[in-house]
Amino acid sequence: MATTTAALTLGSADLLTDALSLSATKTLHKAGSTVGLDATTGITTAFLTATTNIDIFTTLLDNSGDGPAFAGKTSWVYICNNSEDETEYGVVTISGNIIGKLYAGDFLWMPWSMAADSHADNKHGDIELAPSVATGMSWSWGMINEGTEYPTAV
């Protein structure tokens, strides 16, 4: 069984009167179990040269009556803006809902249910990223999870 641990340290010496120091560590498991996650996309690094809103993971196969094969399972997502220009950002969106903007050097670490949008078979549940500039931005992303349903070749 594979073992994956994720740890975060949040800190500031001057935000509040006293120092802020917060740490959290977790071994990542399959949904509702103590079995470790055993699948990953690896870490992708991409240089995006358009402001087009794109899907950064394999598109959800939400056009079946049963929904995506791994919907409701555990997935952890990492996305990082590698830009060094503080004015450059990317907008992260799921199903039309803006999660937030990742400015230069920002990252996110979040669970993802791969939940399909029920109003149409149009993969609205995918994680989307729209860079703010077309002059080229470096991004990294990856996912650790229970599995991914890949499209059938045509």
Add this chain to the structure above:
Amino acid sequence: MATITAQLTVNSDIGEYGGITINKTMTMTKAGSTTGLERTSSLQRKYLTAANQVDLLQGATGVVADMTVSATASAAKVYMKYLEADTSKYVTIGFGTASTGATATANNSTTAPTFELGKLYGDDWMIIPWDGTSATGDITVLPSSASAAEPAIIEYIVFFD
């Protein structure tokens, strides 16, 4: 100007190619600036005593009275942790309009109030940027199990412009 840092470390031995290693530190700055974020909700705990969907954070109105959100620029960050030793229990995190108090998260971005982002099982945590610029930017929580005797406890902190 304050300096707030977040260091993420992920180590994994999945597969036979060395697994994934992430070691990244971000310094939280205001939108489009090198000036550090300087406002915070401080560390909060929310006790949920029923398995209903409720707002943890409301977009537009802000998390605290002086929170300013911008339609064009917000670099807010949210840290959230489900304080629960039982790893079979979870809290479903949603994004969308104000919650209805329903017992389920509906996934319809055009008509339903929220969309399911993911689940935090016992002791899971997350850190995300938060747009928070409109009423459709609420962050909702729906515990799988909660009662007055055994509440679901969520710890969170918001840093914002």
